[in-house]
Each structure stands twice: as C-alpha cells, then as structure tokens.
Amino acid sequence: MATATVARSARLDRARQVAASVTDPEMPMLTLEDLGVLRDVELTEEGRVVATITPTYSGCPAMATMRDDLVRRLQDAGFGAEVRVSLHPAWSSDWITPRGRQTLADHGLSAPGPAPRHDGPIPLSFLPTRRSLTCPRCGSAEVEVTSEFGPTACRALYRCTTCLEPFEHVKEI
Numbered sequence: 041m042a043t044a045t046v047a048r049s050a051r052l053d054r055a056r057q058v059a060a061s062v063t064d065p066e067m068p069m070l071t072l073e074d075l076g077v078l079r080d081v082e083l084t085e086e087g088r089v090v091a092t093i094t095p096t097y098s099g100c101p102a103m104a105t106m107r108d109d110l111v112r113r114l115q116d117a118g119f120g121a122e123v124r125v126s127l128h129p130a131w132s133s134d135w136i137t138p139r140g141r142q143t144l145a146d147h148g149l150s151a152p153g154p155a156p157r158h159d160g161p162i163p164l165s166f167l168p169t170r171r172s173l174t175c176p177r178c179g180s181a182e183v184e185v186t187s188e189f190g191p192t193a194c195r196a197l198y199r200c201t202t203c204l205e206p207f208e209h210v211k212e213i
C-alpha cells in the first residue's frame with residue numbers, strides 16, 4: 041500500500057513536471073506555468089492525468105494549440121491525459137510568475153504592470169491604455185507607443201526615445 045502511494049506521488053510529480061514545461065505557442069520563452077495558465081495537475085483513480093488550464097483570454101487562438109501540446113507531451117511521457125479549461129476566475133497578467141517576468145525581460149520584452157481591477161464597473165474606452173513603462177533594454181522611461189497591436193493581440197509595440205530601440209510590451213489584462 042505504502043509503495044503504491046509513493047509510486048502514485050512520484051507519477052504525479054512527473055506529470056506536473058511535464059505539464060509545467062510545456063511552452064506558450066505565442067511566447068515560447070514562457071512555459072504555461074510561468075504564465076500562470078497551468079492551474080492544476082491531478083491524477084484520477086485510474087492514473088490518468090487531468091491538467092486544468094485557464095486561457096490567457098477567451099478566444100485566444102493559442103488556446104487550442106496549448107491544449108494539444110499539453111495532451112501530446114503528457115502522452116509522450118506515457119500518461120493518458122485530458123485537459124480541462126477553467127474560465128473562472130478569469131486569467132490575469134498578475135498570474136505571470138516572477139520567473140516568467142524575468143524571462144520576458146531577458147528576451148527584451150516589457151512585462152505587464154498591475155492588471156486593471158475587474159470588480160467594479162469597467163469604463164468603456166477606445167483609447168489606448170496609458171502605461172508607465174521603462175525600456176527593457178536601457179531602463180529609460182522615455183518611451184512611446186507605436187501600435188496597440190503587436191505580432192499578437194496580447195502585445196503592444198513601443199519605441200524607446202532614449203536608445204531608439206523598438207520593444208514589445210505584454211499587455212495588462
């Protein structure tokens with residue numbers, strides 16, 4: 041009995057490691073764990089893995105890819121696997137781990153600031169969000185937005201007016 045429990049716990053640890061190492065299709069330098077997308081990994085009575093994820097936003101086209109990648113990687117590691125999607129509470133960029141933020145900075149991307157609060161009335165605004173950012177390359181606060189929509193909807197494009205380098209900012213959500 042004890043041996044079975046130890047084996048089960050080792051199996052769960054292994055499944056967690058595999059799931060935590062799956063990367064985001066749009067920002068492959070980040071794992072689903074770094075992003076806070078991977079919420080839970082459990083084993084069923086039969087030993088199947090159930091991974092729970094919360095997508096970064098509903099309708100994010102990367103969602104199906106994340107799901108498929110998770111199932112495939114877990115299956116490659118010898119697990120029967122299924123992925124469940126949890127939409128409440130909604131994902132927030134505040135869930136990006138300190139390691140994830142450091143990785144973004146290491147890749148020249150600006151990490152999101154504190155997420156807007158969603159518990160009150162949400163003001164309708166069609167203007168780009170004003171953010172106080174610093175350049176991930178030189179640290180200057182003299183930056184300007186060049187486009188609210190970068191290579192993906194979750195990134196905005198900025199330019200540093202000090203070092204003149206363009207950079208991407210991962211949006212607060």
Ligand SMILES: [Zn+2]
Pocket residue numbers: 175176177178179180200201202203204205
């Ligand atoms: Zn700069």
